[in-house]
Amino acid sequence: MKQQMLDRFGRIHTNLRISVTDVCNFRCIYCMPEDMTFMPDAALMTFDEILHLADIFVALGVNKIRITGGEPLVRPEVPTLIRRLMQVEGLKDISLTTNGIGLINQAQALYDAGLRRINVSLDTLNEEKFEQMTRRKVLSRVLQGLKTAHDCGFNPIKVNAVAMRGFTDDEIVDLATFARQNDYQLRFIEFMPLDADDVWGRNMYIPGKEIIEKINAVYPLKSVALNGESKSDTAQRYRFSDNGNEVGVIPSVSEPFCENCNRVRLTADGKFRTCLFSLTETDLLTPLREGASDAVITALILDAVAQKEAGHKINAADFIKPERNMSRIGG
Numbered sequence: 001m002k003q004q005m006l007d008r009f010g011r012i013h014t015n016l017r018i019s020v021t022d023v024c025n026f027r028c029i030y031c032m033p034e035d036m037t038f039m040p041d042a043a044l045m046t047f048d049e050i051l052h053l054a055d056i057f058v059a060l061g062v063n064k065i066r067i068t069g070g071e072p073l074v075r076p077e078v079p080t081l082i083r084r085l086m087q088v089e090g091l092k093d094i095s096l097t098t099n100g101i102g103l104i105n106q107a108q109a110l111y112d113a114g115l116r117r118i119n120v121s122l123d124t125l126n127e128e129k130f131e132q133m134t135r136r137k138v139l140s141r142v143l144q145g146l147k148t149a150h151d152c153g154f155n156p157i158k159v160n161a162v163a164m165r166g167f168t169d170d171e172i173v174d175l176a177t178f179a180r181q182n183d184y185q186l187r188f189i190e191f192m193p194l195d196a197d198d199v200w201g202r203n204m205y206i207p208g209k210e211i212i213e214k215i216n217a218v219y220p221l222k223s224v225a226l227n228g229e230s231k232s233d234t235a236q237r238y239r240f241s242d243n244g245n246e247v248g249v250i251p252s253v254s255e256p257f258c259e260n261c262n263r264v265r266l267t268a269d270g271k272f273r274t275c276l277f278s279l280t281e282t283d284l285l286t287p288l289r290e291g292a293s294d295a296v297i298t299a300l301i302l303d304a305v306a307q308k309e310a311g312h313k314i315n316a317a318d319f320i321k322p323e324r325n326m327s328r329i330g331g
Ligand code: SAM
Pocket: 024, 030, 031, 068, 069, 070, 071, 072, 097, 098, 099, 100, 119, 120, 121, 160, 161, 162, 189, 190, 191, 192, 193, 194, 195, 326, 327, 330, 331
């Protein structure tokens, strides 16, 4: 029988996020400090190494890969990587998460490489707040990047907004209006304790339920039932009653969805993580570089999955924040 990444809680893992760099051209306050030290280039997986590990993961049942970072589009030649991943047999779905600014120049090349699904992070439509959130004054270029991607034919385009108390509250409906008007699928992500500056606090996230209530009061929503593979979706999904567009929330803090988790992660330096909040990780790149066989790498992966945590402990008294912040894990 084909091997699969089955953990002791019966969860089968089919979804892999691969970070291609920890470098980023933004400094979002919920993710990175202003003065970040990045990994040396030699520590990053090469495209050949990423492809090699992707093959091993696909043999273990992975059928979805999301490319992320840091900001993936600051790494040269990402369209080439996408083109090569498209050829991996057994992979049903490849997507990419970006802060959007690189789409102005790279959307067409990514589309031509075969990519169809992208997630663009956009937390606010207000220039001043954008600068406060990202420490960069480039909102108009992100909006231009989104439009370029739309014009290329990307579908769906998901817009991810981190919902932070005091920042996002008065923009929830405006962001929904923006997404409705432009055919983007909007997702609000509850702010999680993965920031580098330790700004997270229990009063700093906006519960998904509150977000949905605010939108529903202006644009009535219908809940989208999750079944089959979509049960492991991180998002609670809704549809606007008057147009088919979707909006959703990712309530990682207020309503964790760990029991249906099917995701694992590979950091840019080739460390395998079974949870965003893992306190341990398994080095796959060093053995790969030392010539370990696929069987050895497979055993390392299966061993780590067998020990996957039941869930994150954000809401528990003994929660310990991982050493890596979000940009060094790959969100
Ligand atoms: N740079 C790309 C981007 O921003 O889309 C990809 C990497 S980023 C780490 C991936 C996602 O993680 C983004 O949607 C970002 O908003 C989200 N994120 C970062 N830090 C977060 C935090 N502390 N809580 C919740 N989401 C976070």
